[in-house]
Amino acid sequence: MQGLRRVSIITFLLGISSGAAPLTAKDARIHPVFGKTAPESPEDLLGIQKQVDSVLNQAKQATVCIVGNGSGSGVIVSEDGLVLTAGHVSGDPGNKVQVVMPDGTKLEAESLGRSAAADSGLVRITEKKKHPFVDIAPPATLFRGDWIFAIGHPGGFDKKRGIVLRLGRVIHRSTNTIQSDCKLIGGDSGGPLFDMQGRVVGIHSRVSKKNEQNYHVTVRAFKRDWYRMLAGEVVTIDDSYATIQRKGGFLGVKRIPHSKGVQITGVVKNSPAAQSKLRAGDVISRIDGQKIESLNSFRTLINKHGPGDKVLLDILKRWEGGTKKVEITLGNRNDFLPAKKPTGPGQ
Amino acid sequence: MINVKQLLSFPQLLGLLTIASTCPSFAQGSPDELPENLRLNGSKTVLAFGPGGEAARLSTLVIQQEGEIVALATAIDPDGHLLTKSSELDAKGKISAFSPSGEKLEAAILARDPANDLALLKVPSGKVIPIEWGNPDNLSQGSWVAAMTYDADSLMIGVISATRREIERRPGVLGVTLDPNDDPDELGVAIDGFGPNSPAQKQGMQSGDLIIRVQSTDIKSRRELADQISKFDPMDEVEIKILRGEEGIAFTVTLNYKSNVFDMLDRNQQMSGKTSRRKAGFSDVLQHELPLTPQAMGGPLVNLQGKAMGINIARADRVTTFALPASVAIKIAEELKKQR
Numbered sequence: 001m002q003g004l005r006r007v008s009i010i011t012f013l014l015g016i017s018s019g020a021a022p023l024t025a026k027d028a029r030i031h032p033v034f035g036k037t038a039p040e041s042p043e044d045l046l047g048i049q050k051q052v053d054s055v056l057n058q059a060k061q062a063t064v065c066i067v068g069n070g071s072g073s074g075v076i077v078s079e080d081g082l083v084l085t086a087g088h089v090s091g092d093p094g095n096k097v098q099v100v101m102p103d104g105t106k107l108e109a110e111s112l113g114r115s116a117a118a119d120s121g122l123v124r125i126t127e128k129k130k131h132p133f134v135d136i137a138p139p140a141t142l143f144r145g146d147w148i149f150a151i152g153h154p155g156g157f158d159k160k161r162g163i164v165l166r167l168g169r170v171i172h173r174s175t176n177t178i179q180s181d182c183k184l185i186g187g188d189s190g191g192p193l194f195d196m197q198g199r200v201v202g203i204h205s206r207v208s209k210k211n212e213q214n215y216h217v218t219v220r221a222f223k224r225d226w227y228r229m230l231a232g233e234v235v236t237i238d239d240s241y242a243t244i245q246r247k248g249g250f251l252g253v254k255r256i257p258h259s260k261g262v263q264i265t266g267v268v269k270n271s272p273a274a275q276s277k278l279r280a281g282d283v284i285s286r287i288d289g290q291k292i293e294s295l296n297s298f299r300t301l302i303n304k305h306g307p308g309d310k311v312l313l314d315i316l317k318r319w320e321g322g323t324k325k326v327e328i329t330l331g332n333r334n335d336f337l338p339a340k341k342p343t344g345p346g347q
Numbered sequence: 348m349i350n351v352k353q354l355l356s357f358p359q360l361l362g363l364l365t366i367a368s369t370c371p372s373f374a375q376g377s378p379d380e381l382p383e384n385l386r387l388n389g390s391k392t393v394l395a396f397g398p399g400g401e402a403a404r405l406s407t408l409v410i411q412q413e414g415e416i417v418a419l420a421t422a423i424d425p426d427g428h429l430l431t432k433s434s435e436l437d438a439k440g441k442i443s444a445f446s447p448s449g450e451k452l453e454a455a456i457l458a459r460d461p462a463n464d465l466a467l468l469k470v471p472s473g474k475v476i477p478i479e480w481g482n483p484d485n486l487s488q489g490s491w492v493a494a495m496t497y498d499a500d501s502l503m504i505g506v507i508s509a510t511r512r513e514i515e516r517r518p519g520v521l522g523v524t525l526d527p528n529d530d531p532d533e534l535g536v537a538i539d540g541f542g543p544n545s546p547a548q549k550q551g552m553q554s555g556d557l558i559i560r561v562q563s564t565d566i567k568s569r570r571e572l573a574d575q576i577s578k579f580d581p582m583d584e585v586e587i588k589i590l591r592g593e594e595g596i597a598f599t600v601t602l603n604y605k606s607n608v609f610d611m612l613d614r615n616q617q618m619s620g621k622t623s624r625r626k627a628g629f630s631d632v633l634q635h636e637l638p639l640t641p642q643a644m645g646g647p648l649v650n651l652q653g654k655a656m657g658i659n660i661a662r663a664d665r666v667t668t669f670a671l672p673a674s675v676a677i678k679i680a681e682e683l684k685k686q687r
Contacts, residue, residue, distance in 0.1 A: 167505065
């Protein structure tokens with residue numbers, strides 16, 4: 001029961017299974033530039049500008065300045081005032097900090113936990129009222145080359161200047177970190193990185209010398225340490241990776257998006273997928289009769305089931321041709337993918 | 348606004364947005380990285396700006412003084428009038444302007460406007476293509492803009508990043524801390540210590556030195572010293588007389604920004620690379636994110652239609668470049684032409 005309840009809380013707070021579809025050019029409302037490797041015309045650039053403009057105002061309303069150990073930034077992600085920020089901004093759990101809203105209103109707040117491994121941190125506004133907030137993007141919905149924008153309070157709060165915008169693309173993404181060319185500086189720390197739908201995809205953390213070396217903590221890293229941070233713990237590099245609890249059943253396929261579902265690009269040895277003779281190139285179009293709309297819906301549909309549960313897959317066979325229904329008994333992830341030992345950042 | 352003193356009392360502040368010296372998980376040029384030509388300022392992305400970018404290129408000139416590129420300039424009429432950033436030009440020294448076709452033109456300074464840091468230059472008529480002005484009132488945060496890099500070799504693109512506003516003048520500082528127990532009726536104020544990047548210390552002043560005169564004004568109290576020094580701007584040279592024991596010594600100190608000497612922006616300066624020497628004290632600026640170098644100031648900032656929204660006037664930090672709006676530039680240009 002405990003497990004189930006936790007999953008539903010994650011869904012609420014992190015919006016993992018929010019129905020929002022990823023932004024693709026197939027959607028008629030979306031400008032064709034988002035289907036291109038690079039913009040090709042002023043019209044394409046204007047398409048990006050308009051998309052940002054459509055979500056910028058809401059993004060700014062939820063973006064705050066955090067004054068405690070100096071001045072950083074943060075973003076409110078729930079109506080009751082939970083704030084994502086960088087671990088080096090929230091500081092020690094239990095610290096009293098001040099959250100400054102875009103209009104200058106100062107609210108009392110308290111730092112919760114943080115991760116020293118990922119530089120993620122949580123702060124809770126203690127004043128009870130309804131706060132403006134933004135959604136967090138589901139993990140693994142951000143890819144290299146995606147257009148994104150960064151906002152924050154570089155150099156500290158400045159009412160006349162307001163929140164500062166930077167536009168860019170994802171240069172690299174790993175589990176913990178996004179690299180972008182959205183230029184950051186001191187004071188931006190903890191501020192939000194948004195996708196083109198106005199969902200938080202990262203939190204500003206650090207920079208190197210070059211304009212294209214700006215690093216953000218992924219929402220994935222937040223999700224991993226979520227409950228420990230909520231409980232006010234400091235997660236160290238050593239215990240961050242070791243105890244990931246994965247509750248969903250395990251199929252054992254690597255996959256990419258496909259117009260008819262998800263396409264398999266690799267199969268884990270001896271996994272349920274391998275035993276059922278799924279192969280790279282095959283497309284999984286349905287799970288238990290439900291159509292797969294995206295990588296994310298695939299993940300959600302699989303994760304409804306635990307180890308030992310049976311699922312019915314519709315497979316478009318790449319090599320043999322035709323469609324096949326395959327019933328597969330899911331395995332236990334930990335039998336196939338032992339928890340990774342840390343090789344964490346800074347080592 | 349954040350209280351600077353409050354900031355100073357928190358050394359942890361310097362840890363904010365740390366500079367990663369190396370980032371092992373991101374090998375440079377790794378195949379996993381987005382190719383350079385596809386990034387915000389990659390060659391392919393920049394091409395999308397189209398004719399608007401070409402308009403910027405055609406009206407931008409490179410200003411050289413003694414063989415060094417010091418600024419860009421904006422051609423504003425076919426008679427050969429150019430606007431550029433005044434504080435980057437030395438009072439003496441021959442000025443050359445290079446046209447987009449690479450032609451070297453003799454340039455003369457006709458007049459300067461210290462308030463907005465603009466200078467009006469003149470090159471032979473018929474040699475330049477004037478920029479078309481647009482209306483920056485139509486810009487909003489997120490509007491695309493572009494300008495040429497310092498050697499006018501390529502275009503840089505980005506967006507309007509913050510609210511148009513006044514950037515208050517920031518007075519210069521000596522970079523000294525003073526003895527709080529100083530007697531305000533006695534001549535002189537004792538130096539107690541120095542900021543981390545103190546221009547006074549650089550010139551050889553020492554703790555315990557008694558500052559007795561600024562220019563021609565005698566100094567009795569800390570208040571008087573602050574009042575005298577804050578009349579000057581960063582980069583101004585100020586004559587300071589001190590007493591060390593019995594000996595009187597005269598120094599010429601080049602003042603600096605308080606932020607460069609003392610507070611968190613010092614760290615931010617490190618992240619920023621080179622910034623403009625004059626970067627504050629403007630009555631009206633647009634703020635954008637183009638990562639231009641200080642020598643790239645003075646050129647036009649154009650919108651997607653190639654209309655000049657303003658003239659780049661200061662590189663302030665890693666995330667901030669200021670431009671004087673077109674309306675200001677046009678008005679100052681007219682005034683400077685009349686001064687002639």
